[in-house]
Amino acid sequence: MAVGLFGGSFDPPHAGHVHFAREALKRFGLDRLIWLVSPGNPLKADAPASMDRRIALCRTVATHPKIHVSRAEGVLGTRYTAETLAALMARFPGVRFVWLMGADNLAQLHRWNDWTQIMDRVPVGILARPGFRLAARNSVAARRYRAARLPDAASRLLARQPPPCWCFVNMPMRSDASSLIRSRGEW
Numbered sequence: 700m701a702v703g704l705f706g707g708s709f710d711p712p713h714a715g716h717v718h719f720a721r722e723a724l725k726r727f728g729l730d731r732l733i734w735l736v737s738p739g740n741p742l743k744a745d746a747p748a749s750m751d752r753r754i755a756l757c758r759t760v761a762t763h764p765k766i767h768v769s770r771a772e773g774v775l776g777t778r779y780t781a782e783t784l785a786a787l788m789a790r791f792p793g794v795r796f797v798w799l800m801g802a803d804n805l806a807q808l809h810r811w812n813d814w815t816q817i818m819d820r821v822p823v824g825i826l827a828r829p830g831f832r833l834a835a836r837n838s839v840a841a842r843r844y845r846a847a848r849l850p851d852a853a854s855r856l857l858a859r860q861p862p863p864c865w866c867f868v869n870m871p872m873r874s875d876a877s878s879l880i881r882s883r884g885e886w
């Protein structure tokens with residue numbers, strides 16, 4: 700079973716997240732995709748809305764039968780992705796986890812706690828995001844793991860590759876952003 704972990708603040712969730720999840724399921728050949736709602740991004744200064752409020756809205760927008768919304772990080776008490784992955788892999792040894800994120804997060808992955816452990820432990824699927832193609836391509840992570848890149852055309856094989864392995868996939872992009880919704884006072 701290949702399971703994509705789509706970590707996010709989802710403060711609030713939006714159509715860009717739904718589009719991302721549907722594309723990731725298809726393009727990375729995943730059996731399931733989990734929206735892993737974060738208790739709070741360690742690199743973001745402002746605390747998000749409550750977990751209950753974000754989870755409730757995620758469940759109303761993420762209605763695809765292969766998508767599940769999870770508060771696992773709240774239950775496990777983990778906040779750093781490397782830690783969450785270690786806990787989930789120990790608990791579900793038969794599952795092939797794939798970490799999923801947008802190009803903006805690849806651009807700053809080297810600032811995450813124990814970020815090389817993430818790259819070394821699970822395949823990583825990255826989807827394009829408007830304005831971040833260049834920053835992602837020139838990122839510390841992309842350069843350090845250049846040899847481990849899977850071509851876009853082979854993206855469906857990602858979950859079966861031994862890590863480190865990452866794949867950047869282009870898709871029709873959407874410019875939705877939670878910060879934009881918050882700045883309009885709509886959340």
Ligand SMILES: Nc1ncnc2c1ncn2[C@@H]1O[C@H](COP(=O)(O)OP(=O)(O)OP(=O)(O)O)[C@@H](O)[C@H]1O
Nearest residue numbers: 707708709715800801804828873874875876877878
């Ligand atoms: N429009 C989008 N296109 C592609 N990826 C996206 C898009 N919006 C969010 N993502 C990805 O979804 C994941 C969760 O994002 P997050 O919940 O922080 O939303 P956001 O819109 O980026 O929020 P904010 O504007 O507050 O930073 C991240 O990996 C991010 O890269």
Ligand SMILES: O=C(O)c1ccc[n+]([C@@H]2O[C@H](COP(=O)([O-])O)[C@@H](O)[C@H]2O)c1
Nearest residue numbers: 706707708737740742779780781811812
């Ligand atoms: O582990 C870290 O140091 C780390 C730093 C920044 C972000 N993350 C994770 O990246 C995911 C995307 O975060 P966000 O706020 O961009 O939606 C979410 O699961 C965060 O927990 C993780």
